[in-house]
Amino acid sequence: MTTFSDLGLSQKVLSAVTDAGYSIPTPIQAGAIPPALQRRDILGIAQTGTGKTASFVLPMLTLLEKGRARARMPRTLILEPTRELAAQVAENFEKYGKNHKLNIALLIGGVSFDEQDRKLERGADVLICTPGRLLDHCERGKLLMTGVEILVIDEADRMLDMGFIPDIERIAKLIPFTRQTLFFSATMPPEIQKLADRFLQNPERVEVSVRSSTATTVTQRLVATHSKDYEKRAVLRDLIQSQEELKNAIIFCNRKLDVADLFRSLSRHGFSVGALHGDMDQSSRTKMLASFKDGQIQLLVASDVAARGLDIPDVSHVFNFDVPIHAEDYVHRIGRTGRAGRSGAAFTLVSKRDTKFADAIEKLIDKKIEWLNGDLSALPAPVESHDSGKPERGGRDGKRGGRRDDARRDRTPRPVAGHKSDIKTDDIPTDLEPVTAKAEPVKSERKAETKPQNAGRHSNRPAPQPYPANDDNRDRRNRYRRDQDDGPTPVGFGDDIPAFMLIAGKA
Ligand code: AMP
Numbered sequence: 482m483t484t485f486s487d488l489g490l491s492q493k494v495l496s497a498v499t500d501a502g503y504s505i506p507t508p509i510q511a512g513a514i515p516p517a518l519q520r521r522d523i524l525g526i527a528q529t530g531t532g533k534t535a536s537f538v539l540p541m542l543t544l545l546e547k548g549r550a551r552a553r554m555p556r557t558l559i560l561e562p563t564r565e566l567a568a569q570v571a572e573n574f575e576k577y578g579k580n581h582k583l584n585i586a587l588l589i590g591g592v593s594f595d596e597q598d599r600k601l602e603r604g605a606d607v608l609i610c611t612p613g614r615l616l617d618h619c620e621r622g623k624l625l626m627t628g629v630e631i632l633v634i635d636e637a638d639r640m641l642d643m644g645f646i647p648d649i650e651r652i653a654k655l656i657p658f659t660r661q662t663l664f665f666s667a668t669m670p671p672e673i674q675k676l677a678d679r680f681l682q683n684p685e686r687v688e689v690s691v692r693s694s695t696a697t698t699v700t701q702r703l704v705a706t707h708s709k710d711y712e713k714r715a716v717l718r719d720l721i722q723s724q725e726e727l728k729n730a731i732i733f734c735n736r737k738l739d740v741a742d743l744f745r746s747l748s749r750h751g752f753s754v755g756a757l758h759g760d761m762d763q764s765s766r767t768k769m770l771a772s773f774k775d776g777q778i779q780l781l782v783a784s785d786v787a788a789r790g791l792d793i794p795d796v797s798h799v800f801n802f803d804v805p806i807h808a809e810d811y812v813h814r815i816g817r818t819g820r821a822g823r824s825g826a827a828f829t830l831v832s833k834r835d836t837k838f839a840d841a842i843e844k845l846i847d848k849k850i851e852w853l854n855g856d857l858s859a860l861p862a863p864v865e866s867h868d869s870g871k872p873e874r875g876g877r878d879g880k881r882g883g884r885r886d887d888a889r890r891d892r893t894p895r896p897v898a899g900h901k902s903d904i905k906t907d908d909i910p911t912d913l914e915p916v917t918a919k920a921e922p923v924k925s926e927r928k929a930e931t932k933p934q935n936a937g938r939h940s941n942r943p944a945p946q947p948y949p950a951n952d953d954n955r956d957r958r959n960r961y962r963r964d965q966d967d968g969p970t971p972v973g974f975g976d977d978i979p980a981f982m983l984i985a986g987k988a
Pocket of ligand 1: 504507510528531532533534
């Protein structure tokens with residue numbers, strides 16, 4: 482069996498790997514490290530969780546032992562699609578590079594330029610960046626890329642999803658052609674293959690089987706729901722509260738706006754909850770993640786992009802508030818639980834409009850997922866109206882929110898000013914302001930009978946604040962699209978049209 486010492490790594494690196502407690506390289510490490518040390522280009526097809534980060538960090542550390550950095554001329558460059566991934570790679574350099582004296586600079590959005598400038602001035606051996614922020618630095622004329630010997634493009638398929646490929650092409654043009662390129666992607670759609678063909682010269686292709694199956698230790702269930710967000714939120718609350726084994730959970734939404742809504746709703750209901758959201762500045766995100774990792778908050782609402790690649794070893798539950806549109810995202814999401822042979826549970830809320838996405842997931846993982854309490858045909862009729870007086874399945878979010886969701890999702894013609902509207906003024910949401918302080922539990926009509934034994938609620942804990950003002954607004958004004966290393970920005974209001982704009986004036 483191959484061991485780390487067979488791979489050609491330096492003594493300093495080997496000793497740090499031993500201290501990290503690793504003895505056997507993972508397949509991507511065994512396949513990529515030896516050719517990387519020979520200065521070959523690598524095409525690595527592997528996703529997070531396979532040990533892919535160390536497969537480029539360890540050979541880079543070994544190669545960097547010769548030579549030193551000059552001011553404003555980084556020696557190596559790693560491109561990551563999100564701030565979190567970039568920060569995690571930096572942590573890996575600290576862990577495996579503890580016997581080296583290397584300067585590592587992390588250039589990500591949401592952090593002040595000045596601090597980053599100072600690091601560049603000192604000379605960076607390793608530059609870890611999101612593409613937009615790197616280009617911003619280059620345009621400020623403070624960075625010379627001609628000394629870059631190794632370029633790493635990580636999570637290339639995610640870069641494609643996020644619209645970063647033109648930025649990457651621009652960056653690649655700034656770096657000498659003679660560089661070594663290490664290119665990683667979880668999947669190889671044709672666009673990524675084309676990009677790899679352009680960027681790589683005679684690469685060593687290392688493919689570790691793409692996991693299109695989910696761990697057998699994870700219990701997966703579909704949960705039937707109606708499609709309105711307030712109905713889904715009620716179903717989710719019931720589900721969380723019924724989980725006796727729930728230690729902690731990540732709740733996935735498809736869009737960052739829904740992350741914000743769900744976070745607010747769960748806070749109001751007294752759950753111990755945080756959110757990973759694209760509009761949070763970096764230090765808030767790091768704090769949020771740390772609070773989740775050390776158990777100060779129990780539930781984390783996140784989007785795929787914000788949560789991508791996060792190394793959170795021990796999550797007992799995953800809830801898909803939305804069925805992922807891309808079936809592979811289901812595999813990524815579910816991969817957050819049941820790690821290292823532990824047991825885990827994953828629940829996916831499915832409404833009628835989601836069935837085609839649920840079918841695609843079952844096709845991808847090649848197995849039927851059982852329904853928790855009967856399929857969609859067993860669902861009671863939806864609640865017709867906010868004020869019909871009929872009891873709602875699973876309760877509602879206090880008095881607020883229901884109509885707002887209806888209005889947002891409804892694709893039928895909007896009421897026009899001057900015409901009669903069926904939306905009543907008392908349906909106007911009053912909760913449009915952001916949550917800024919500790920969330921108080923609301924009194925829900927179902928509270929008495931659904932009080933959880935152990936799951937979800939810790940209302941006496943201080944709620945972290947996931948939506949502080951971004952301290953980087955100056956930069957964002959000019960660099961709005963670029964500095965978003967969190968996903969596409971909606972145009973105008975996107976789907977999130979405030980409800981008051983949809984209400985007709987009095988006839
Ligand atoms: P990654 O795919 O880089 O996100 O790594 C996933 C996890 O695997 C991280 O927690 C690493 O610390 C861990 N890891 C990396 N290499 C090894 C190894 N050779 N043996 C055991 N765990 C590893």
